[in-house]
Amino acid sequence: MHAPIADFLASTASEEVTDTEEEAFLLFSQEIPTTNLGFVDSRASSLDVTxxxxxYTIHQSPTLLSSARAGGTTGAVLWKITPRFAEWISSPTNPLWTHSLLSSASVVTELGCGISALVALALAPSVQHYIATDQEYVRRVFRTNLDANVSVSSAASASGKLKGSKTRGSSRSTSKGKQPFKATTSNITFTTLDWELDQPELLKGCIESESGSHLGHGHEQGEEEDRGFDLLLSCDCIYNEALVAPFVRTCAEICRLRPAYEPSSEKTSQARRQPTVCIVAQQQRSPEVFETWLRETLREFRIWRLSDKVLGDGLKGGTGYLVHLLLARGKS
Structure with a gap:
């Protein structure tokens, strides 16, 4: 049944978005704090983050950021929204946790994780498995950051268990001999994900190739294999109009590995699996890019702007950051 989602939306006063121009005008007519592009410190080789x-000690690659690498380099450094988002999503008081949309049994994937590994480091100790995806150039520093923070992750993992337990990935990366690595917390996997070429339904396969486990398989005889995820995250991936269409398409393909959200049938639905909840966080920059993203997203998803009550001081309205919850529409 989908009751946890309906309860979350009803109790948090989150507002459904139905009109692109109205939402963009409302958000961008407010005064927006100046945050420049949004880097924390693009010249530092490492940063300390709490x-x-x-x-956590987060290593960066300023040299890579300033390089002329084809395909972009924005993931080479830490962005200001990331620590705020990591703090929010991993907090046990976050309504996603208190309404059981996240639990110790959840399987989470992230698009455009960047080099910091910060969201994975903060959230993975509290969930079953975390798959971080990005372009191949991110892999080395991402792993460096996991290794550098192993003791922090281990401590957070122990604490979490006590409390309660621009690109799309496939086996293509493993066919080139680049196996997903077993990270510092044993439940974090990094894999490449090409938003225009790869097949999201193969994402969970990288967990099996790494550990030999069968995370996506049905628990009961005859139950269909679950290739989907409980939660899909994206933190500051929307800054270029050219990326919008493949990004939205990838989000939709991942979310449709689970049932669509059908509130009219939630009382009687016998589906064992919850729809995938997609959370998209972004910095307010260009209203034109935001409108393009919102218009494209509304074709595939129902969208709710999360309320200040849900987001708290770090991400609430007026901070210069936006967080929306997406639920895939049923295929017409």
Whole structure:
């Protein structure tokens, strides 16, 4: 049944978005704090970041950021929204947790994770498995950051268990001999994901190739294999109109690996699996790019702008950041 989603939406006063121009005008007519492009410090080779009392050392690649690499380099450094988002999504008081949309059994995937690994480091200790995806150039520094913060992740994992337990990935990367690595917390996997070429239904296969487990298989005889995810995350991937269509298409393909959200049938639905909840966080930059994203997204998803009550001080309205919850529409 889909009751947890309906309860979450009803109790958090999150507002459904139905009109692109109205939403863009409402959000961009407000005064937006100046955050430049949004880097924390693009010249530093490492940064110290605190998330929920845990200290992380995050390595960056300023040289790569300033290179002329084809395909972009924005993931080479830490962006200001990322620590705020990591703090919010991993907090046990986050309504996603208190309404059981996230739990210790959840399987999560992230698009455009960047080099910091910060969201994975903060959230993975509290969930079953976390798949981080991005372009291949991110892999080395991402792994460096996992290794550098192993003790933090281990401590967070122990604490979490006590409390309660621009590109799309496939086996293509493994066919070139680049196996997903077993990260510092054993439930984090990095894999490449080409938004225009790869097949999202193969994402969970990288977990099996790494650990030999069968995470996506049905638990009961005759139950269909679950290739989908409980939660899909994206943090500051929307800054270029050319990326919007493949990004939205990838989000939709991943979310449709699970049932669509059908509120009219939630009382009687016998579906065992919840729809995938997609959370998209972004910095307010260009209203034109935002409108393009919103218009494209509304074709595939129902969208709710999360309320200040849900987001707290770090991400609420007026901070210069936006967070929307997406639920895939049924195929027409």
């Amino acid at each position: 998330i929920r009392g845990n200290e």
